[in-house]
Amino acid sequence: MAQVLSQAPTSVDTEAGWRTIWRQLRRSPMGLAGLCMLAVVLFMAIFAPWVAPYDPYAPVRARIDTIYAPPSAEHPLGTDDGGKDVLSAFIFGARVSLIVGFVASAITVLIGGLVGIVAGYYGGRVGGALMGVTNIFLVIPDLPLYVVLVSLLGPSIWNIILAIILLSWTGTARLVYAQVLSIRERQFVTRARAIGASSGYIIRKHILPLVLPIILAQNALVISIAILSESGLAFLGLGDPSLISWGTMLNFAFGRGAVSVGAWWALLPPGLGIVWVVLGWTLLGYVIEDIVNPRARTHHLM
């Protein structure tokens, strides 16, 4: 409800708006921390083949002394249950997390934003129907549904992304819907309509610029949720079997006795990796939301 009551940002000048966001982001220590954390992961993901000492996808002949070998000069983070280098797998694992995060959130936000704007602008029956669907999705418990969906579709990375989109677009739609409802009643929209501007023009020129920053903040949040969901599913054994992700690394290490032999080097890096990247996005999302929509602050971190 607070979303409807809250004031949308007043600046209609988009160019200056973006620059303000960027400036404030750089000035906030939290935002800067988030940016730096993500820059590290992004670098690691993009340059994985050059940064990683070994190719984690290459088959390795495991010997009894190379399984769960502790960190050494040869393997800075030791080896895993298959005698493979943990550091290389860790570096390549960043790719999966980021791809899932980016693709899932981009499509989620696109669909959610579109539906939210259409339902909010045209209101009435469309809005009612949208909220009805959203309410049903809100009632169904997330994680059990994820598990069912992914085992139904088959555990490939694209299916995991699809499941994440299916379950998270309604949240964005709801948020945007509430915003558009309040913007629609503002005077400049009424005036534009009185002059004779078409709906498409009003949406493009008046509503979109005001909603976009909120969508941007939501995007960071959706990314962190998507990464959490992917790693959770992978930990439960529903990850893409052909890819190395932090979740599957944890799943294999946990399921194959890394805990009982005390092989912390196989567990800590993927675990910390997940926390690192999610924390980065959460910080970034929090700061952006704080800038574009200060009143909605309390709704964060639920």
Next chain:
Amino acid sequence: MAAFLVRRLLQMFLVTIVAAICSYTLLYISPGGPIDQLLGERQNGGVNRINQDDILRVKQRFELDIYAPVRFSRWLIGWPTGPILGSIGADWTVGCAIPGQVRLRYPDGRTEIVEEGCDQPVTLADLEGRKSSRGVFFLDFGVSQVILRDRPVIDLIGTRLPYTLYLMGGSTLLALVIAVPIGVYSAVKQYSRFDYTMTTIAFVGSSLPSFVFGIFAILIFSVLAKQAGLPYLPSGDAVGIRDYAIPLLGTIEAGSFFDRFLRFLMPCGVLTFISIAGWSRFVRGSMLEVLSQDYVRTARAKGVKESAVVLKHALRNSLIPFITLLAGVLATLFGGALITETVFNWPGLGRLYIDALGRSDYNVANALLLINVVLLLIGILITDILYTIVDPRIRLG
């Protein structure tokens, strides 16, 4: 109020039916069902030859030989159990036990066997002798198909429920007791060192998935502590099987209260911490909002003691939005924590659900999913009603 309740109950009923249809369909069309498992065994093993009779038997146990709509209706309301009213439609086909096979011969000489039509249909009369539940609708969830074969699902849930209840109940209570004071204090002392520390912890906590936290906890408190010769915590299960010795604490008898308590500590701690991280921020936020209200300033101006202002005037109102969060608690109390229970091998309902899915025990999985949805709906209803009680300005309508 009455009209509101009636409308809401009707709405809840509809949503439940839709959710039931969705979950039932999703589960039954997912691949890797019991027949696939059986055929897989035949291909792999070769020792236990599986013939048509075995497949028929498995199909019958899972009711896979009955068409989906009829099967669904039998599951939902326990009908039809035989010919309607004892005699009507005894020969109506409601399913197919053995599908017909057609050999296709392609022009290039390849042949392929395709299932087409039905060799041996199942009629309503065939259903008469079969075991069937009274229907989910009448609170009979049928029998477990795999995990505890042919025992009622309710029994299975009953044996697991206490574990989930006291894990979730314990951690929720603990989190409430800790999170509310933290939130209040952070708000009162906004931007103090305490506030910044708690904010940092909350951010890390909200980015920390329960399985990562759980694994780290096991690693530190069980494995590394044990290696270092310090007192350690058992790493999994709710009850021990054998007695074990812990440095400084002596021998611990398996199944004793102390044994259960030690095993309870870690999963409870993980769940509590994660709840605290979110809830304390929430309380802080709404507390800040209330503290800046006019009536709080008035109270201060009148000379009311600061502690009374915070605890009486502000806290009460700031907890109103908090009720929304607690709506989900009812469902999580029952649904348990899927991932945390898996990490700590905790025999609760969350792990039962994962097991049921993995071993295609559809009746169990369906029952759990449905109960969860209903509880969530009830939770939302209770929240709405609670809102009107704590905030008389809100009217139901």
